[in-house]
Amino acid sequence: MSGRTVLAGRDRAGPIRHGRPSGTVPDEPRRKPSGRPIAVTRTRAKSRRLIEEGAAEVVVSDEEDVAGRVLELTGGAGAAYVFDAVAGPGVTELARAVAPGGTLLLWGVQSGRPTPYPGFDLGMPALNMRTYTVLEITRDPQRLRRAVAYVASGLRTGAFRPVVDRLFPLEEVARAHRHMESGTQIGKIVLTVDH
Numbered sequence: 535m536s537g538r539t540v541l542a543g544r545d546r547a548g549p550i551r552h553g554r555p556s557g558t559v560p561d562e563p564r565r566k567p568s569g570r571p572i573a574v575t576r577t578r579a580k581s582r583r584l585i586e587e588g589a590a591e592v593v594v595s596d597e598e599d600v601a602g603r604v605l606e607l608t609g610g611a612g613a614a615y616v617f618d619a620v621a622g623p624g625v626t627e628l629a630r631a632v633a634p635g636g637t638l639l640l641w642g643v644q645s646g647r648p649t650p651y652p653g654f655d656l657g658m659p660a661l662n663m664r665t666y667t668v669l670e671i672t673r674d675p676q677r678l679r680r681a682v683a684y685v686a687s688g689l690r691t692g693a694f695r696p697v698v699d700r701l702f703p704l705e706e707v708a709r710a711h712r713h714m715e716s717g718t719q720i721g722k723i724v725l726t727v728d729h
């Protein structure tokens with residue numbers, strides 16, 4: 535991915551997110567493969583933290599045209615990779631931000647709505663679109679071994695770092711759930727258990 539722009543995510547509650555959160559999308563923008571990560575969030579409140587976590591730029595979907603801003607940030611080229619955990623009708627807007635020959639990867643369906651193939655509405659651009667599920671890896675022993683080795687290496691070297699928003703004791707699971715529903719988290723919400 536060297537030198538390419540990567541657009542991470544949309545918010546399940548709004549048109550476009552990072553960060554998916556579901557935490558952050560992917561959990562950490564500073565991935566081992568190089569690229570220029572652009573994060574998308576609904577509100578400006580998360581912008582500073584997303585920059586601290588490695589985003590080169592942050593687009594605020596409640597205030598900006600996401601595709602237009604991505605095209606501006608990339609000199610009109612678009613993002614080589616766009617990751618989306620929301621799916622639904624908003625993929626057409628995200629597809630406008632994909633570079634010719636780039637990939638729109640859907641890894642979630644948080645919208646719960648039908649997802650169109652955006653190529654038809656956009657005049658059939660050179661767009662690669664695919665879905666992803668972790669089962670692609672966990673059901674294939676060879677791919678699982680490679681994935682475990684890759685992640686373990688990233689954790690060992692510090693290239694990967696889990697982003698934790700907050701810790702809650704298991705007894706406060708309801709409070710943790712309310713925090714999750716607030717949409718203010720960046721990273722994972724973790725429940726702890728005393729031994």
